[in-house]
Amino acid sequence: MPRLSLSDLYHIAIPADPRLHPGASSVAYVVTTADRESDENRSELWLAAPGVEPRRLTGGPRDSSPRWSPDGSSLAFLRPVEGRPQLHLLPMDGGEPRVLTTAALGAGPAVWSPDGTRIAYGAPHGDLDRNAPVVADSLEYKADGAGLLRGLTTHLFVVDVATGETGQLTAGDFHAGEPSWSPDGRRLAFTASMEPDRDLVVSSEVYSVDASGGEPERLTGPGVICTGVWWLGGRLLVAGYAGDPVGHVRLFELGTDGLVEVKTGLDRNVMLGAPGYPGATPQLAGDDLIFCARDGGFTHLYRAPGEKIVGGDRVVSGVSAVGGRIAYVAATPDSAGEVYLADLTAGRAGAPSGDVPAVPGVTAPETTRLSAYALPGVELFTPRSRTFTAPDGTPVEGFVLRDETLTEPGPLLLDAHGGPHNTWAPVFDGVHLYHQVLAARGWTVLTLNPRGSDGYGEAFYTAALGAWGLADTGDFLSPIDQLVAEGVADPDRLAVTGYSYGGYISCWLPTQTGRFKAAIPGGCVSDLVSMAGTSDAGHLLKTYECRGDIAAQSPMSHVAQVTTPTLILHGENDDRCPVGQAEQWFAALRERNVPVRLVRYPGGSHLFILNGRPSHRVDYNERIVEWLEQWIPVTGTPVSPS
Template identity: 50%
Template sequence: MTRPLKIDDLYRFEIPGDPTLSPDGERVAYTLATQDAENDRVVRSVWEVRAGGGPARRLTHGPADTTPRWSPDGARLAFLREGQLHLLSADGGEAVPLTTPARCPAGAGTPVWSPDGSRIAFSARATRREATAPVVIDALGWKADGAGMIGSVRTQLFVVEVESGEVGQLTHGDRHVGTPTWSPDGTQLAYPAQSGPDAAVLGTSAAHVVEVGDDTPEPRRIGPAEGLAGPVSWFPDGSALLVVGRTTFGVGHQELLRQPLDGSAPVSVGSALDRNVLPGGPGYPGALPQFHGDAIVFCARDRGATRLYRVDAAGISASPLPVGTGVSGCSVATKAGRAAVVVSDASSFAEIELLDLDGWTSGEPGGPSAGARSVRLTDHMTRSLPEIALHPVTEREFTIADGTVVHGMITRAAQTPAGGPLLVDVHGGPHNAWAPHSDPAHLYHQELASLGWTVLTLNVRASDGYGEAFYTAAVGAWGETDEQDVLQPVATLVAEGLVDPERIALTGYSYGGYLSCWLSARSDVFAAVVPGGILVDLRSMAGTSEEGHLIADFEIGDPERLTELSPISHAHAVRAPTLILHGGADDTCPVGQAEQWFHALRTRDVPVRLVVYPGSSHLFLLDGRPSHREDYSRRLIEWVTTHTDR
């Protein structure tokens, strides 16, 4: 007998991620996130599952073990334990620390093995700032969400000798560097780093290369200085770098770029797909591009779901994973012709699957392949929540008055009668997207559906997965361009009789919080509004948010429009009861934004409540304290049900 998911169930969640496939393709190590109710924290440990089948087994016992990476010979795993590098034999046993706080005071970053297995490279902050020490600020980039005030401390490049534990620092200076990658011959490291005359203001970055030896020379920049360089890797023959980025900085898709080592202009690889390449990151599922022979396997978003693609001489082809399945991690074992993939679908939040790359035929450009197959290796969802059946998600398309087609998803329980309440949920970004599969972060969707609600999620203009023109459609016109992408689909559902026009609620987080505030001032459709992680004053955001100046300069562009497009300028028109939910340590959308909105509504006698979650960053809905995530969903449900009750 099955039952619907409840908010309490989050304490039983087991979410796998960050898979790494052994060089022979026979073993998959990965991180498993579980919930520790007693200590109110997320626990992460390293697990392993065999490609040939059998139960997954736990290799480490946390509470903060992450980023496992196999040595080139498959004999050892390197991983991070509470920020320090550790080594674990593939045969098991106790983990041995490789770095220590004395040698890496701020901790290490993702381990990257040299081809011969003798060294591990990583990027990390060079020093640790004492919590009570004064913070001296001379440039932008002095704080980061989740890390707080970092002052002038920058990430640098390090190499540790595996046998001796000796740590050497390869880069210095006032520019952040990203995760490195070894050249095929093990003599050089490539990495992305801030570049250009005013990188801290503009956000520009480029690929760099540094030789590794007894006398390390200065790094050299490869390619344009004022573009955008994300993760980099080497072509197998060492002739060029593969860069995820853009040749110019601004709002738009990231591409796969082949960057010659001589510094000549990069060449786009696979741009015909017209989809945004996703290398993976918090809130933005994806995976690093990897080589399989002469082909490149990479992730890009399509209609809300992050999918796996391959580009080779025959063109671009999509993986055999079902359309609508989301990918949030991938590791390729080239010699074995396999990939380990973390997938999400209609029935599970995330599981590890093994994909046959050698059977992946190219097919039509951009279309699905034939012949390949995938095998599910883990069963964390059915093991931890065996009695749960998720409510179905149905896809819809809505044509807006100007002809734009907006893709939406409807979640509602089977047999729910027409004419009930509706919750509209707007995603963040604004260049994120709702996916048509299960989601462990927005638990209130499932519980509201159990209470007879319809939940509508919409990929409005600026959403990822619908081409670059759609992606950039709201630049310079936040709110104005996309407000009808919400209001007209709602009107359609009302006209169809699916929902009660008097019982419509609105919520959204981050940019979704912005648009929720904007719409509550522009429309009287909503009986209750719950904005979370909000931004309402674009001018003050520019000087207080880690991303504020980039939003002002590139997403809005015209400084004269900052006030006009700020919801705070229109707060006098808000009438709907509003619940504001915000992380107290949010450095992306600082809590002052929530305080401004609360003040603006409270002084106008609008029913309003502000709830602040102490110590929680902008992304606490994904991996913050379980009690905070539970409270967020419960308060949202209580607010919208109370204010739409008839």
Template identity: 50%
Template sequence: MTRRLRLDDLWSFAIPSSPALCPDGSRVVYVLRTADREADRNRRALWSVGTAPGAAPTPLTTGWADTAPAWSPDGSRIAFLRSGDGPSQVHLIPAAGGEPRQVTDLPMGAGAPRWSPDGLRIAFSAPVAVAPLTGPVVIRRLGHKADGVGLRVRARMQVHVLDLADGGVRQLTDGEWDAGDPAWSPDGRLLAYASATGPDADLTLTSGVHVVDVETGLTRAVGDGKGWIGGVSWFPDASALLATGSTAVRIGHVQLLRLPLDGGEPADLAGALDRNVMPGGPEWPGGTPQFAADGTVVFCVRDRGSTLLYRGTDPVPLPPGTSVAGLSLAGDLAAAVTVTGVSHGEISLIGLGTGEARQLTDHTRRALPDVEFIQPEEREFTVSDGTVVHGWIVRDPATTGAGPLLLDAHGGPHLAWAPNLEPAHPYHQLLAAQGWTVLLLNVRASDGYGEEFYAASVGRWGIGDERDFLEPVERLVTEGLADPDRLAVCGYSYGGFTTCHLTTRTGRFAAAVAGGPVTDLLSMAGSSDDALVFASLEFGGDVYAGAELLRAQSPIERVHQVSTPTLLVHAVNDDRCPVGQSEEWFTALRTLGVPTEMVLYPDESHQFLADGRPSNRVDYSRQIVRWVTGRTP
């Protein structure tokens, strides 16, 4: 007997990430995130599953925070990060299992391990103190804080190398800038890393690639440094570097770049696709670009909301509605986290030559054995200027007639909804199980529809996409799916901005929930950890000289037009969209007599929906359901 998802089920979610495929392709080690209800903590442990048919996944470690697994080149050991009562340190564990051995003991911890080709050394980027860790902080540059980290000026990430023979750790780079994760050259003599070393990099937002000699410490730059680089690896013949980034600092697609070591012009290997390259991250769509056995590049792009796998310029065929969130290669095999409409993600083995995908784990079904998820229905809406807006409707097939509707606006603004289960948005399933229709739209500025569409919001927040939201809602009312008197709107981050914006433009919604919103664009431009990206790129230049543009598009300037009862939810330690943005809106609505509440989550950052304390993630869905339905679940 099956049933629909319930609020209490959120504690049972089991979500895999960071797959690492053994060099011989026989086994995958990955991170499995679960929730400990009694401790109210996330647990991340390493699990292992064989790639032979019928193999069952088993736990490899039992730590609270074990992450970033990496196989030794001979497949005998796995390096990973473990965080206990102190900062993360590199540990080693035999492939067959056993007691992990700690191999670093750095004051501020270590970063994700990268094995040398000969297996004798491990490189990583680790924080190094550049200012006293307590007391007053002197700030001279932008970028002094980061969401989820706090003040960054006390420490900078630098490249280190651990010699496994004697246990010694050497710091290879130094400076008041951050070095990204290092990548070994095929001969093991050099390390490449991305960094923003320019004296005014905080203003130009440029970053480049550097190569350091492991023995001598001599460093040189690769490329002209006029764009930005997010991550880097080596071509198999060491003739060039493979990087994700862009040749120019702008709002646009992430490119897949070949950077010649001899200083030649960079080449965009995926430019013909007109799609955003997705380098991914833990529990984030996409995967690090890597090379298959024949030397072709395997990477991920976003297309119509989903994150797809490509080999060169050819897609690797996967079942419709499947997204990739994590990638590891060995020869012509790939291990990936595949996310669908019936799972939060499972480890799959993919033959790059055949496209055959075989699921190795079944964590979602085992965690929720009797839950039947409601599958999204794909829809397209042509709005009044001819633009086609693509998206999904989540609605129980047993629901009939016109019922309540929730419009949920995604963040970014350059993110996108996919037809997959959303661990951070389980309220979609909770509401659909109660007879609601949930409308998910990839409006202008969403990712996966070409670069022109992607950049459509620049200088036009709220203005460019307003009709993309409102006209599809009216279409569903006309079709008899939505009750015009029971419409609600919600969203997080840019979606929170959209929620506030729409309630200043129409009284059509009976309820609104704004999560981590932006309400005052001018104050956001000066207080966010992403302030300059926001100000210079999203609004094009000197926002202080052209402050009227930001004021005209700030919801707070029109707050007196709001009549919709509004719930605000915000993390107190949010450095991306500072909590003052919600406080301004709450104060204004309360003063104006509009029904309003504000829920604050102490000790959480902007990303708490994905990675915060389990009870807070559960509560976020509870608050949305409570506010829009008028009933506490």
């Protein structure tokens, strides 16, 4: 059977943002593919139902955010008009979509009023002059992916569906979060930080505003940093941090006595969903509150208080509920993502479905076969879960990807995840294609969830705060020692790579040991001192994440020890880990005559390996494979750096 190739990136289709029809019989969703000819990512809207072949609703090329009207007669979605996303309405009884908004700087996803007559949305607000001087009085003057904000803020608007008449609800020097309608349609709730020093002290509260405009009313006080709010029936549900913005996101309900935590019985992080961080917003399925949380490497779906309803080897990355039915997207070891439908009410006391490891009675027929269509006959290697032991006795979960027919020790690539509070899962992610390609060429790929990773409890999640590199080096090196001892890995053919925090680790580990024969930091951090003043999250990093002696945690402080041939891959427009981090590491290694190469990707933000130009994403994968094969042969002796 054929194995995956790097050019298969142009064939893989990724589903996202499932939205159940109000009748709960079908689901609209987004399908994203990489178009080779235009060198752009193409997104279209599709509709699927059990037993029916999925059909395309829109032709793209950049359609997104489908949202059903309450009566299911139309579907609102975003489509660019003159380069700006605008809300469109697609009638489901036939006809072409009509443009609903003409927002000067573009509109955000639709939030329908309960009666279906109005749509609320968030949108950038302000005067955008890209040639004007950029004046900053606050650290909030840029954001990764958006670049320099130039005084723009995000505010709430309401548009009348029948007439297109639009009114602005909020204004001022703050950013309004995504709105949620009250059940009577009179008010909208949203999160915002209106404190003058919010760039220095992290805060965010829940506000409500009249649907016709007016002064927002603050509903919460200090104590919880609110990151999202939803009116679910008569309940106002809030997600946020209890105290400083470290540790787990939790769920709260706002009552007469303020915010009260929703008890889940889980020492797990609630996942609301973001690029690279799968999950979904909390919602009601019938009378049940459902939410996503990380468990080990997986993101699973739970019913409150803490009953798992979609588990097993699945990473859930989008959920929609209507009554007792849900639609969700999940990746598995065999697929980068499929759309599933499940009934949460039928036969609760019955036998569990064999299709989805979940609570008894939950069935989840698969409504799409995207990976089967995109990669016909392609056989994927399956990561195997392992538990390793760190030097201090801490268990560390990892995943070993290799051709299990091999019997001799071979080259091993350690791949470190980002965050540092992200996590690896043993599923096919459609991004790190080089994993599969290397395994087919005789490599072992080791992915680890060291302390600091999500999914293993809050104490583990916070165990590397103020101790980047210092706390987790053994978590990376001990598993390699174990695989060497088992005859899986050749100690003379080891390499390290990773992105973001993984890029930091790919700089840090070669300062601690000379055992790696090649290193490939991507989107890296090399000097925490300079990053604290140049990253869009630099103050947060210095104050909460790397508090204390940030120089001691910086690879640059130990660069004199590095001899490992290094390939540095970095987005040109990265504001999270600015490209200067790559430049500093490149210059420091070059001055010491360490073999080094710097590759910069024009226009690439920090997330370009997820959503950047397809040609850049293919190139990123290709260069990793080429650099590894330049310095480490599958058989024989590694090339000497000298």
